[in-house]
Amino acid sequence: MTGTVFRVLLIVALPMGCFLRAFDYKYWEYVIDTYPELISKIKEAQLHDEAMESAALPPPLELVEDFPHGDVRLGQVSGVAVDQSGDIYVFHRADRPWAQDTFNGNVFNNPKQGPIQSNVILKLNKKTGEVTESFGSGKFYLPHGLTVDNDGNIWTTDVALHQVLKFEKGSQTPSLTLGEALVPGSDTSHFCKPTDVAVASNGEFFVADGYCNGRVLKYSATGTLLGQWGTRSTSNVATSDDDFNIPHSLTLVEGRDMICVADREHSRVQCFNAGLTDNNSTGEFMRSFHGGALGKMFAISYDPHGDVIYAVSGPNQSMRKAAGLTLDMAGTGVILEKWENFDEQPHDIAVSPDGIDLYVGLLSPPRLLEKFHRDVEDPMVG
Numbered sequence: 590m591t592g593t594v595f596r597v598l599l600i601v602a603l604p605m606g607c608f609l610r611a612f613d614y615k616y617w618e619y620v621i622d623t624y625p626e627l628i629s630k631i632k633e634a635q636l637h638d639e640a641m642e643s644a645a646l647p648p649p650l651e652l653v654e655d656f657p658h659g660d661v662r663l664g665q666v667s668g669v670a671v672d673q674s675g676d677i678y679v680f681h682r683a684d685r686p687w688a689q690d691t692f693n694g695n696v697f698n699n700p701k702q703g704p705i706q707s708n709v710i711l712k713l714n715k716k717t718g719e720v721t722e723s724f725g726s727g728k729f730y731l732p733h734g735l736t737v738d739n740d741g742n743i744w745t746t747d748v749a750l751h752q753v754l755k756f757e758k759g760s761q762t763p764s765l766t767l768g769e770a771l772v773p774g775s776d777t778s779h780f781c782k783p784t785d786v787a788v789a790s791n792g793e794f795f796v797a798d799g800y801c802n803g804r805v806l807k808y809s810a811t812g813t814l815l816g817q818w819g820t821r822s823t824s825n826v827a828t829s830d831d832d833f834n835i836p837h838s839l840t841l842v843e844g845r846d847m848i849c850v851a852d853r854e855h856s857r858v859q860c861f862n863a864g865l866t867d868n869n870s871t872g873e874f875m876r877s878f879h880g881g882a883l884g885k886m887f888a889i890s891y892d893p894h895g896d897v898i899y900a901v902s903g904p905n906q907s908m909r910k911a912a913g914l915t916l917d918m919a920g921t922g923v924i925l926e927k928w929e930n931f932d933e934q935p936h937d938i939a940v941s942p943d944g945i946d947l948y949v950g951l952l953s954p955p956r957l958l959e960k961f962h963r964d965v966e967d968p969m970v971g
């Protein structure tokens with residue numbers, strides 16, 4: 590009974606009260622008197638919120654127009670890297686894009702073509718983007734991954750050669766070659782379209798292998814195999830922490846003794862114990878970044894300044910456009926920023942040693958190399 594009375598009051602009496610109040614002169618006098626105070630309180634609260642937000646967020650990453658300067662001729666840019674001084678390295682495919690008929694199964698279709706005759710490794714000035722050095726002609730069949738380690742050595746993967754090469758700083762002849770040229774395989778002396786290399790500061794290194802093997806291999810500084818983990822998946826749905834459907838990019842988080850893998854077709858980033866302090870722990874699962882909003886994870890690069898992973902992704906079922914993303918390594922792994930939507934196909938990413946410049950290599954013209962800059966000295970930001 591009480592409930593019914595309450596409902597009647599609510600339906601009839603309440604709107605009636607409001608209606609009558611509209612004719613109440615004193616009510617409107619009260620509203621007019623207190624209105625300016627109310628507005629100033631709301632404004633004060635808004636200013637407070639904005640100040641809190643700008644204090645919490647770094648200035649945004651912005652595309653640097655007119656980079657690189659000059660006549661830099663590039664094919665598909667499959668790899669980018671930055672050295673300790675901030676200079677940029679690019680690994681590109683010149684006049685040989687990865688096409689439908691490039692492979693017969695996993696074997697390069699036309700070895701008689703020989704290697705690409707252009708210089709496919711370029712060094713670019715960090716400020717202007719002008720090419721200061723170039724080499725690599727007559728060595729590569731289909732460039733993929735590029736890494737520069739802390740000592741300035743250059744590491745490459747070639748998906749047609751199925752090889753990993755290391756070039757000592759300043760040298761144009763490989764000092765270390767892993768895998769058999771043009772022969773794919775899944776044993777310990779072969780790769781199958783290897784995608785990327787990550788090198789720790791103690792010299793130990795990791796290889797992501799690759800399009801047709803689902804594994805990560807760890808080596809000593811001199812190239813002795815120390816371990817491997819992961820199984821190959823051909824489904825878009827992952828069934829375990831270390832089944833990979835194209836492990837496409839690697840980044841080390843040495844402060845946590847962690848190596849993270851962009852598990853491309855599973856749209857996730859999987860992080861494992863790098864075993865740098867205890868090799869027996871190598872490959873133990875540590876954490877995951879996943880969820881449809883990530884898209885297919887093409888490339889990742891860790892930045893210790895912000896304790897974040899910068900990533901470029903491609904469209905998946907949940908996400909329709911390729912994107913540049915910042916993933917929170919310190920917290921729960923959420924996406925902190927989406928700093929770009931790409932119409933083109935981004936393929937690799939590298940962050941500068943000071944953490945304020947990002948370089949993205951892309952597969953489709955007209956934009957094949959892009960620079961993003963975070964203006965940390967922006968006077969507008971406290």
Ligand SMILES: [Ca+2]
Nearest residue numbers: 669670735736
């Ligand atoms: Ca790279």
